Amino acid sequence: MSDTILEVTDLKTQFYTERGVVRAVDGVSFDVKQGEIVGLVGESGAGKSVTTSSVLRLIEEPGEVVGGEVDYMGRTIVGFEDTGEELVPRDEMLTEAQMRDQIRGNEIAIIFQDPMESLNPVYTVGGQVKEFIELNRDLSGEEAKEEAIEMLRRVGIPEAAERYGDYPHEFSGGMRQRVLIAMALGCRPNLIIADEPTTALDVTVEGQILELVNDLQAEFGTSFIWVTHDMGVVAEICDRVNVMYLGQIVEQGPVDEIFHDTQHPYTEALLNSIPRPDRTVDDLEPIEGTMPSARSPPSGCRFHPRCPDAREPCREIEPAFEQVAETADGAAHRASCLKHEEVGYWEAEPLEVEVEK
Template sequence: MSQEPLLRVEELTTHFFTEEGVVRAVDGISFTVNEGEIVGLVGESGAGKSVAASSLLRLVEGPGEIVDGEVTFRGETLFGVEERSDGELVQRDEMLSNAEMRERIRGREIAIIFQDPMESLNPVFTVGGQLREFIEINRDLGADAAKREAIDMLREVGIPEPENRYDDYPHQFSGGMRQRVLIAMALSCEPSLIIADEPTTALDVTVEGQILDLVDDLQDKYDTSFIWVTHDMGVIAEICDRVNVMYLGEIVEQADVEQLFYDTKHPYTCLLYTSLSGLPRAIRDVYKRQHRGHHARSDQSALRLSVPHSVSGRARGVRSGASGRARRLRAG
């Protein structure tokens, strides 16, 4: 692995500006991804994982806004801000433009696999046609060459008889097969990094295991780096090299996967782990009651875990306004 990370994320902050206040969905997270490794981003629903994943590619839609932090990929600034003399935060001049992100980064260098393939595949077009078009656009190939490449990629991800399935529609594929198509689409442009946003959540355990084995084999073959977003500690143990645990918009623990399981530091990580190990239902129910609505409005005063200083002492969720450096950006 090279000394310089493939992806570096520093103090990334994404807020949602609502009528009720500011939702601090991602609250100053920092992590790196090296060449050829799989880095996990794990936490319960509402922890901020998917918003963080979208923020890396600047795909956050209103009322959400990336308000602070820096994201660099191979030394280029995907997102970055600086403070002017008057205290206003503005985007850096060296930050890639929207056109550069669209033409050079998304799909070509960094691909993303979403949780629900039916949300990503158009039901009125054939699977092969969608894959071929994606390859045409991102690899500048002609229609015939792109079709051959699409069939090869369907074969690569384990679609049986890809020449025949090429003209089938998404509804003619099982959930696991549709997810394989999205993996083929992500790999087809040979990106350096793939963000997998809970791609196995909707699958049964057997199919999930097959998809994880497939990703493991393809990662070895192509040496592609992954950010694997999940709430499932079992998946983390199966596939990841390093792990970032998210809770209420923050990363509360970072570790190699073996260290995370054998030398757990944070109480929240322990609760995630015990949920995998079969924590008695009565205790789980108490925990859920205590922490229900932890990301709701601050005036609800949700109970919190007894956590280190990195989390305790700072309320999360919706605020009446932004504070500190995390103000709304002013166009540079």
């Protein structure tokens, strides 16, 4: 269980827009171990999708991965070297052909947030699942078709064999989303990156999918990066979680630790904004304000303008992302909050913050 398969270090991805540079991912580090389900959670615009696309090198113009490392089982997906003047991609970086033929689909599959982008409207749903399986596994013809139907059935498409020949527009949005999940599962990849795949689904179907994910993890040792804005989903399936805010990970650790020994006020706010069995609905507190733009992030701690615990130093000093608490199994619990640093946080006056409502 403790073998790291994916290691992301100080990843930086930017978009060059007419209105300035968007630092969508700004120094993100996390890892995934074999058979582990790792959550990536945060509000809309935090940089979750850009992070997952960067990991598979799917960022397109006007975007670019500008720094950091992505290592998958000893192979360099992203890597730079410093020539003294600039950062240039390292020689051992996988080529585009290697990414396509050896990594995407068969080793790491991604389930995109928007199903219509991944399904071709002019081919049947079943045919597309079958073709994807043929491309990425040692199955063909009838065998691949049977596997496709089996996967469609397992993600809860009713009468999967009959609906195999339907076109994407004949499926509901939730069913299309499930088709993407079936495609990814059918390839038996080692790692599945799932970008909010259950957000559009009703809770019953979501429950079935989450159960399926747990089954796959147990049956095949598949690892997952599960992107969501829902801490409830994190609690249900994830082993560890990364909490993202404005292009950075602000807290990271085993799910139990994050829920019971929360170290970052943003994580606290996220947890307070979801229903929990130990609280009543009246206790729910939406997070105040909105996330600022990634074009001009706030100085100091990026969360300070919305933080109920902010003090003077938070406006100036950028907190380090450091180990903040011991965990039972020795896994790191990290957070970036000045509370954990010797910078006069505790002696300082609370910061009066004006939150835009």
